[in-house]
Amino acid sequence: MLNVFAKRLKTLRLSRRLTxxxxxxxxGSTLNTIGNLENVRKSPSLNMVLALADFFDxxxxxxxxxxxxxxxxxxxxTTEVSDPASSDREKFFDEFNGLRKENLDKAISYVALLxxxxxxxxxxxxxx
Numbered sequence: 001m002l003n004v005f006a007k008r009l010k011t012l013r014l015s016r017r018l019t020x021x022x023x024x025x026x027x028g029s030t031l032n033t034i035g036n037l038e039n040v041r042k043s044p045s046l047n048m049v050l051a052l053a054d055f056f057d058x059x060x061x062x063x064x065x066x067x068x069x070x071x072x073x074x075x076x077x078t079t080e081v082s083d084p085a086s087s088d089r090e091k092f093f094d095e096f097n098g099l100r101k102e103n104l105d106k107a108i109s110y111v112a113l114l115x116x117x118x119x120x121x122x123x124x125x126x127x128x
Contacts, residue, residue, distance in 0.1 A: 002040050004065030005049075010038040012056045015096045017104075027051040 013023050020031035027048065036042035044052070053060045058070040096104060
């Protein structure tokens with residue numbers, strides 16, 4: 001669980017281009033603590049897990065590896081925690097790591113374009 005938590009914390013931070021300091025400040029902690037959490041040198045407290053989930057707007061279940069869906073909610077009735085597409089989502093987010101800023105900006109623009117195309121296709125389907 002700690003390895004998954006550490007990986008997801010680091011992936012979320014890097015995907016939003018945040019420093020350890022900025023995350024620490026946002027959750028009332030220090031850059032050293034956040035770094036130690038990312039490197040599995042420290043276990044997070046429950047309060048820290050909750051603060052990080054709130055800050056990154058993901059579920060606690062996602063942060064600790066109980067689901068691959070960042071928006072997973074316990075109130076949603078599911079028979080399976082993950083679906084086939086969830087591993088694709090995780091791979092997608094992993095691909096953002098290491099991109100230069102200009103390429104990251106292009107990728108974000110492309111995803112926004114794909115969302116708009118999908119929205120329009122769904123709208124056409126509803127009207128048909």
